[in-house]
Amino acid sequence: MAKSHVTTTVNGDEYEFLCDTEQTLLDILRDELLLTGTKEGCATGDCGACSVMLDGCLVCACLVLGVEAAGKSIETVEGLAHGDELHPLQQKFLEHNGAQCGICTPGMLIAAKALLEVEPDPSETEIRYWLAGNLCRCTGYDKIIRAVMAAAEEMREVRS
């Protein structure tokens, strides 16, 4: 079957690719664009390792078809830092050891950023429920939650 020609924007850069109908956005990011920062843990929407922003919405890239990315704007972990300045979430994950093995980290960071965009001052419980779709097997979540709380605090301070 003929492939579809898709133009999309990833982290501010325009990309073009050819896409089989059944290829997911995750397949495209990882295998075609070689943006392997976004991870696959399940490919069924159950682990959150593939979390990306699609036109400002938090989605599992494994549940989005590649062709659906046409004309859209995608944000991945590779786009979080600005120049040599890490995003506060990245910095706090480092300081709090929020990344143990690190496989869940890209998805956690993207999901946490989406949370802080809608709720700059989340409670611990809100963070836990927001991140409930992002599985981590290493940390017991403790240091991840603390890192998100610390980043939220710092971002609030910068804003005020």
Added chain:
Amino acid sequence: MTITQDDLRYDPDRKLKVVGTTPIKPDGVDKVTGRAKFGADVHLPGMLVGKVLRSPYAHAIIESIDTSAAEALAGVKAVVTRDDFPELPPGEFRNISCNFMAREKAFYDGHAVAAVAATSERIAKKALKLIVVDYQVLPHVIDVMDAIKPDAPILFEDMVTQGMDPARGGPTNIVQRKEFTMGDADAGFAEADIIVERVFDTKPMHQGYIEPQACVANYTEDGQTELWCCTQGHFIYRTRLAAVLKMDISKIRVTQSELGGGFGGKTMFYIEPVAIALSRKANRPVKITLTRNEVLRATGPVAGTHSRIKMGMTKDGKFTAAEAELYFQTGPFTGSAFVNAPQAMFTRYDLQNIRAVGYEVVSNRPKVNAFRAPCVPQVVFGVEGVIDELAKKIGMDPIDLRLRNAAVEGYETIYGATFGPVGFVETLEAAKAHPHYTAPLGANQGRGVATGFWFNRGGETTASLNITPDGTVTLLLGNPDVAGSRVSICMMVAEELGIGVDKVRPIIGDTSTLGFNRVTAGSRVTFSAGIAVVLSARKAIKILCQRAAMMWDVPEDGVVFEDGHVRPASSNVGDFEPLSIADIAKKATETGGPIAGHAEIVAEGAGPGFGCHIVDVEVDKETGAVKIVRYTVVQDAGKAIHPHQVEGQYQGAAAQGIGWALNEEYIYDQDGRMENAGFLDYRIPVASDLPMIDTVIIEVPNPLHPYGLRGVGEVPLVPTMAAIANAIDDAIGIRPRSLPMSPPKVLKLIEEAAEGRDRA
């Protein structure tokens, strides 16, 4: 005089600058920016996609495999089956081989029977559908206790139970029996005033790493193989690959990627030899990435168990004897490491009379793999439950009872070693003093405690340390960093050399760069590599001193190394400005060449670890759902090199144990097919299931390590399920003795309690 491991003893008076702090780890930035390369992140030019065909039957004879239609499909470059792998004599390697590719029989749902390599995933999947396998389906058996029934379906007609005297022949699924004894258990029970004997069951669960196994193999025409994969032990993979593929070890070069979690589950390979065989046939690189479904159906799991545990005690709370009969499910092949259990389950108590017998049993489930303290948490679930019951019988505080019986330095263990300085008493005392232990409980809440032990391991370890011309350091290590060992190892180097930890840059070398390193497992790496790098650093320091002496033209014993500088040992030697490492490194060419230190050792002296967990649960009496309200882990780390890394181990293991305790299990249908092979139905704990997990790091130094450390990765899983069961008992007045303690099971217990029935 050469420096050896024996010269590196713990020095209590040493002032520490780096060890004990919490610098950002060297692999941190790559992990938060998406740069870190994990197993599935390797792409080679011309790479093919490999896919594995798996048995849909739990137990079946494979009559024939017809691959001709798959081979004829455009885009298919290679197909492999059992015919592409050498036959091996009975033993470990044959078992490994028969597990990654089925031979006469498929032994479980998900067992690999063929594989293809094609130019795209779509074609590879299509090709799998074209492979025709003729199965003769056989009766199957899943549960460990069903498998030992006289009429159970038999997996291997020729199996003889090892360790029976006389050897038991005839049809059996029992692979082996191992008995461990000390003292006289019968005499011990005769002295007891109170005896409690109970039966416990645990279910297989999965290690649950988020990164599915993935590898890229590149076999070249001259018979060399390069392999990139996510593994806890690239050296042991290489050894086993050479054996199962009948290749020279030196012709296989394994590069380990960053590891997206393993917990024991990536100590054994599944897809790597298949990818190599496909690459050999296709003459192109081949990548295989498992799906989550495949991970759950064909890798791991952790052994399920059935155990009978009996303990005797005097009425004033002194344990007199312990006995255990343990059955371990191992999948179709031996390798459960069940012998850990009888040796570790009671070890931490001052028991003199023990009899513990373990049986390893085959059944039609995936071959089990290691998981933190392999086979020990399952049976400690029972031991600590029995102890809780004993404490209740005499009205003693459960921590006091454990303190009354705690083993101390000088205790001779069932496995023959004698305890050196150990921190069990300190751990228990800290747990007792923790505010959590006396905090008020709410309605429907209960509190439980339990303890655990792990031997900790050492073993073959290598390291190579190079001082660069500007005095900074590169460090070549041989063990995959499964969760923060790299930073701790660099910190020990920085401490030795008196430089900042950011001046030490580590890499994990591939298998061609260093001598053999034992797999990252058993809580061995920070301990063992710590010794290897301290040895390397001290060798380098010796050279630095020689060079400085040469530069000053003074005798070698006239200089000392302190705080990152070589100084004259006394004013008699002369008046010289101290030389930094950089000063000496700059002149290395004139003074004899590059400066380095390396070590190839068998690390010895791992100090055992002990932990005590306190947990509060809240039981929903209408649904049977159990919520973890508060959790505290207290554990002896010997010395926490990087406290955040140690805490992370405690917290992560406790969370895994909570999953095992409350949710995680394999569910099979009547045909022996796994019904919950995905993260939706195989539910590991999510953030909203858990509270913060408090930690207390106890530091009773291990005298046989230069910084006093003990491994910490295994112990914090050991007590978890028992602590939770004890807490549920406290909340509802009846003790769960079967895992997982899922809502329907707990609800049933609540109903039984209401009817006043005692399950015992």
